[in-house]
Amino acid sequence: MARLVMILLGVDYLRARWRGLLWLGCASVLLGLVVFVDALDNAIYFPMTPFAVVLLLEGLATLVVARSGIGGQRTLRQVKGVSFCLAALLILAGHHHGHFVLSMIFGTLFLADGLLQIVSARVVRFRTWRLAVAVGVFEILVAIFFYQPYPTHYVGTVPYCLGLGLIFGGWNLLLLASRLRRLDHNPGMDPADASPAPAPAYTAHALHAAGGAPELTLWDGPPGPGEHALTVHVWTPVGSARGEARRQPLVDRYIAAVDRDGVISTGHAALESPEGIYISLYPAEEIDRSPHEFTRILRATRENDVAGKFQPDYETEARAWCPSTVQVRIRNYDPERLRRFWEAYRQDTTYNLTYRNCSSTVSHALEAALEGASARVWRQARGWRPLWRLLATPELWVAAQIRKRAKTMAWTPGLTLDYARALSMLADPRPSGWASMTRMALGQMRRQRQDWREAAHTAQGADAGAGEGAAAGTVAGAANAGSARPRGND
Known part of the structure; x- marks a missing residue:
């Protein structure tokens, strides 16, 4: 993911912030180690319940706003919301069953990804296929770690995942930040395809x-x-x-x-x-x-x-x-x-x-x-x-x-x-x-108020028309009565 961030943000933006990225990487690695080590014994200090509550609220909020998305964006938000709610409910369920199911899910994901990476690397044989096989083997070892109950009988599944994510994310930031000062092209792109020097930003008239x-x-x-x-x-x-x-x-x-x-x-x-x-x-x-x-x-x-x-x-x-x-x-x-x-x-x-x-x-x-x-x-x-x-x-x-x-x-x-x-x-x-949901709600309120005004105006016009029709009928009736009265001799 770090390489994709490099592509989307560009060298010009990131080179000026390499120190911040370096400190952010260090903090991420240290925090990940603390969380992972804390989960290795039965005395877990990680706030599991507050984390699960926050995860559940985020999942519910994502499902609420999912209908404001377009096409694949809506599907992605729905998948994210359901995944967050499921993980939160399993954490809140506690005891052995919730943590066991969550650990089996994470282990299966790591196992499937590792096997797929090894098989594809062996078949395709691209330039760095041996490194991809090594990464696949490591993912299988992580899957085995999640499958077996030692040392916390699945209670530390969530801290394990968070710790590993923080460690690897911080390590990537450290590697990239250490090279940012000396970059002449974007590290997220292949050197053969990268541009030799930054080009001016395309913002003048388009944006x-x-x-x-x-x-x-x-x-x-x-x-x-x-x-x-x-x-x-x-x-x-x-x-x-x-x-x-x-x-x-x-x-x-x-x-x-x-x-x-x-x-x-x-x-x-x-x-x-x-x-x-x-x-x-x-x-x-x-x-x-x-x-x-x-x-x-x-x-x-x-x-x-x-x-x-x-x-x-x-x-x-x-x-x-x-x-x-x-x-x-x-x-x-x-x-x-x-x-x-x-x-x-x-x-x-x-x-x-x-x-x-x-x-x-x-x-x-x-x-x-x-x-x-x-x-x-x-x-x-x-x-x-x-x-x-x-x-x-x-x-x-x-x-x-x-x-x-x-x-x-x-x-x-x-x-x-x-x-x-x-x-x-x-x-x-x-x-x-x-923001989309707020605009949709305000727009719906405006449309409802406009519909109410139009309905009230229509009803008022109908009442006025009925009143005028009744008055006209009275005048016509009086005229008819006068015309029907017998005339006297002059």
Whole structure:
């Protein structure tokens, strides 16, 4: 997650605050050690009940404001709220059963993640696959630690998790803060893809045109059809399959889809900017994707490198194939950084199905375009407010997990789609849930009062009309009576 924070806040913002990050890392490591060591015996001083109450309140508040979200944001808030409430209820249940169930959940999550990382690293064989295997083994050891009852019979599950999280988070901050003073590029990006020098922030007219508060620009939704925005095109495996795909949950969403003829479709991804940049890497010759060859070409090794080509524009690619299945549009990006990335990246047309494919190309380009995006949202990025708001955004944690999984496996169109959606919420931040709920409540109150006024005015008009009709009827009746009276002789 720390690398993603580096990308979104940028070097300019973080270099001036490296001392604060250093002290924050030290404090996080020390606090994590204290919490973890405290949980190793039966005399636990960690305030379990107050922590559970706060967790429960946060979960309930998240569920209350979840309906103010848009699309995936609403689902993410609902998942977060349910998870927090479940964890809090298990902690409050206490005794043996609540702590046991919670420990089994954490252990299973660590075990599944570790096994998935080891298997994917062994299959893909990317450059640092041995390090990924070592990390996977460590996660399995942590899972075993949660499964077995020693030394506190599962009572210390929550302090263990908090302590480990604080220790690893603080360690990452220490490593990054120690390098911030000497950085010439963003450490969150690959050195080959990073820009050699910081570019001017893209805030002059774009953010002022968007409106908003003097310090912070917020958007209520995605960009409109004619709005100036970066577009990520994704052809999902199912949507781009030549024949009818056999549905396989998760597999056809994130890896590949297989049609009834046995042909594998992995989907595609491309990036388009209003400045005329179109990034779409494709093999120069179609790769054999039959099932018996697919496992071999998954390896990120040099023998699987083939010649690639960059498509000229979206219209040409859509006519030759089909329109993209999903589009993600982002307002707040830096076209100069994207241009410099594209000029350097296009010099190499090598294509590899695993480590240099269409999805990895789009993801790297998106990171280059969004470097410093969260700091650019604030007109004057001073103080720690951008960092705290970024850390408090749930989409950051989702994007960090997607990026980690893609780095240890491979970038796929499905992962790129989810990554682009999460980054769009960070680059173009939406109002907080409570702010949205407040606006919704006030708007509903105004609409109700307006409806009441209109109803009262309508009723008053109806009463007035009825009164006028009655008066007219009386006059008409009198006239008729007068006309019916017999006339005398003159």
